[in-house]
Amino acid sequence: MATPTPMRQAPSQQGRTPSHQGPTPSQIAGATPPISTPFSNPAQAAFSPRGQRSSPQQVKKSPATSTLMSQSAIGALNFDSPSTAAAMGALGIGGSFDMGLDHVGGLDTLGVFATEDDKLKRLDNILKLLNQKKGFVSEAGLERLAQRLGLELLSEEHTAADGRKKKTLAIAGSAIAVDIVLDNNIVQNVSLTYHGSATSVAAHMESASQILLADLKLGPNQSPLTKTLDKFASNFGYIANLDKLSVIPGLDCYEALAGIFTSLERLHQWDLASLRKEPELAGKSDQYLFLTALCTRHGYPVMHARNKVGLALQYWKELRFVPPSDDRLASFSEKEEKVWSLLIGCAPIESLGMSPVRVSEDWISKEVVKQDLHQQDQALNPTNIPILDWQEPENISLPSSDENKNNGMEVLQLHLSTLPQVAFTVTFDPPVILPQNDCMRLYSYVNSTPPNPNPSNDFSQRPLPPPTFDDLFFPVAAGNRQDPSEPRTVTRLRDVLVFDQQGQSFTRSHHNTLFVYKPIYSQEVTEMSFSHPRQLIDMLPLLRQYAFLSTLLNNSFGPGTKEAVPKSTKETTNPSPATTQTVKDELAAFMDIKRGKKTGKDMDIDVIIWVHPLPYLQVVFPVKNSTIDITLRILEGGVVEIVNENVVEHQVAHGKSKVLNRQDLGRVLERLEDLCKWAEWIRTRLC
Structure with a gap:
């Protein structure tokens, strides 16, 4: 057995934990930067124009990084050495560190009068282009992906029972680990394990492992040269994001989402029991009742389903009145019929006023509905519709650390440091297109306002008008123009x-x-933050x-x-079916007649x-x-x-x-x- 070769781990994004004390200057200097993400390494974030955008809390600053972080921007770096200036001039790099990236990815030339916002936007587009491709399934591709996600990786070679040498890649975070077995760069098995204390999370690990294995395993007649990491990167990236946002001990994002699933599942089971009592649904199959609860009640929560890792609340489905009659049709429905879902996850808090995550399995009471209504509740509910008994779990208090304090704001920093800088997020799958009035109503459910769809970086110009409903639903083809004010x-x-x-x-x-x-x-609404699952139910x-x-x-x-031919030209271009039919068309028409x-x-x-x-x-x-x-x-x-x-x-x-x-x-x-x-x-x- 060969000696395990550890891969270097990026520092924790959430702050100090007992298992990780932050990078030392020597570690930063020796870190190998990810190939396709120039600013994904926290040490390199000192050179990033936006700093550590994905970090909810500050990484501990070493003497090396603190000096670099004090730089305001790349353009502010000065090179006093004549030899350095001469070398930069030979490479075409000016004193403002202009690398000549104006035309990368078809971007327009910004010119000497470009603002800082324009430069940052240009760099964001470059990073977006670099991150579009995740690579192919191989040992090297998985190692690069682990580096990109900031997780530790160990590579171990062993001999199987049949004498073949195989490799096991162990990718580990603070609360999860995934073991990937490869035989000549072909994935044989995937095992996802959870090292936390929440039993509700461990119960769903097997289904997540099967999805990750399907993302990496070769399909029938598929070549290893065409198997990409795109699906695996999306699903495993969801897991890695929760791991980076967790603070162990204190905040376990996996447990927080599992608690929401437990509460929504309790509500779904109550929906099914209520539907069975309704006289008009007597004699209906369990599958019919399930679809009725999914599309007319409070949705159906799932964990790691339909080839997607994570928590989702399904609320709409194609052919909802036609339940599958056997297992074969049920399997077809699961794979082919479209389902509308709310994908629930976590993200760093980016603005003031957002509520942090809370961990609880009792977002709704065990009885689901209020049993004894007060007089005020009865006055608001004259139709005797059951009122859901939502609860308000307590906030989480995290241990404070010296690095979160500031000499001038000890009291405020101490208070803020006890709250996790993480919020719940909901992603609409598929995205929902709403008129402005309904878009504002959707955001009002989470006590927020919709963002400007077309912000303008130039304050001397008026912002562009929002797109229209038909333009979002049926985009105008390239090269065509459509006046939004015209029919x-x-x-x-x-x-x-x-x-x-x-x-x-x-x-x-x-x-x-x-x-x-x-x-x-x-x-078009794709994602927003929320603080309570009740807000999602109100949206349905x-x-x-x-x-x-x-x-x-x-x-x-x-x-x-x-695509249709305009009615005005249809008759002139096709005078009669006989003149446009070919021998193949006539044969097909004859076969249709023979088939009835x-x-x-x-x-x-x-x-x-x-x-x-x-x-x-x-x-x-x-x-x-x-x-x-x-x-x-x-x-x-x-x-x-x-x-x-x-x-x-x-x-x-x-x-x-x-x-x-x-x-x-x-x-x-x-x-x-x-x-x-x-x-x-x-x-x-x-x-």
Whole structure:
């Protein structure tokens, strides 16, 4: 057995711990910088234009680093030696340390009048470009990733039972460790262990290990030359971030998230028990009740699921009214059907007023709801809807240290040092696009204000206006221009499978046109901080409203559709099907006839959208010799309400025995989740 070769560890980002006393000057001088992250090493952070951006607390300063940290910026360094100045001149480096990076990554030349903000933005873009690629799965690639994440790494070679020599890479933090077994740079096994005292965290380590193994293991017929570290870096980076933010003993971020999971799981089980008591859901399967709780109650918390490591609260799902009937369909649904989630994590506190993390399994009481309501609570709840019994856990007090004190502010620094400089964060997966008024309402749930989507670094110029809802949802193609104040039209083609009254199937081509007459300024929300899981629960009705709207728009105008030829040129460019069909097209049409398929006539569907003050859609399509015109709005929770329609009028005019009402039309759209299929369903009831 070879001697283990330790890799150097970056200093703790959270502060001093018993197991780590901070770097010495000699250690800093001998540290090997990560290849693709110039400022990820804390010692090198002295040269960073932004300092230690990711550190929630200060790293202990040695005499070597304190001198470097006193420099205001790279441009302030002076070189008095004539030989040094001559060498810098030969390399094209000026006195302001200009390295000639103006054109890196297609960045514009800033010129001599560039501000400090412009230079910092340029350097941020360079770092972003360098960090985009994580490398390939190999021993060297994993070692570089461990260095980049600031974790210790030990490499050990051993002989397996079959005589083959294998290597085990042990990547360790303060509370977690992962062992990766490689055979000739091919990963064989991954084992994630937790060294803390929280049993609720250890219970989820096996599922996290399986996800990390899937990220590193070769797939069927996959070459080692194409297996990248991107997925593993994302998942393991989540774990490493929690480890760096933890202060052992005192704050365990893994335990803090596990406590939120325990409380949300308690609420989810209460939802299921309540649904089983409702008469209208009697006889429904457990899977149907589960989807109902996920999409209409308080969501479904999961830990390490759907190929993502970490805590997530699922709140919406495609085909929520169609539960899988067997294990095969359940496996397909788990892998293929889209789910909307809130990914919960931790991050350094970056601004004043943010509440620090708290560790508790009792964010909500054991009874979940309040048992004995006071008179004031009864007055606010005339419908007798159960009131959730949320709790307020105590704050965490961390041990203070000498390095956190300042001679002029001992009392204030001593108080602040006892609170962890870490906050809970929620990442929206996928990001949610909201009009400005609803975006402000979403941020109000966490007692915050939305950031400026287009800040201007030049105070002499007015900030750019925010993007519009349609521009965020359907970005304008490169090279095209769209005036935000002008109406916009999005046209797409889609083939829809249709069943006639005899049960025969055929495809019909839909020519879908989306009209945006009134652009609404909007924002795309990806992440924010929060202090209590109650705030996430309060968001769910609003998030479901726009999740359902995005589903309708994606199905009719999204990536699954095709680019449409404008109606004005369609007839001139394609005078007749016979002149444009090839032999291959004729053979395909003949095979469709043999299989019993037939092609219906094209149908035009026009949709007008406006999203203020609520999401509204006006859907117009032809039926026989008339036109159907329906206006609907999407309420909180993804509920469809029909505002105006002429379907009932057409049914009465054609003498239909069973007349559909507006509630029927709304419920059908909620189940179909598709405007095209909904229009075809209505046509079959009127023809």
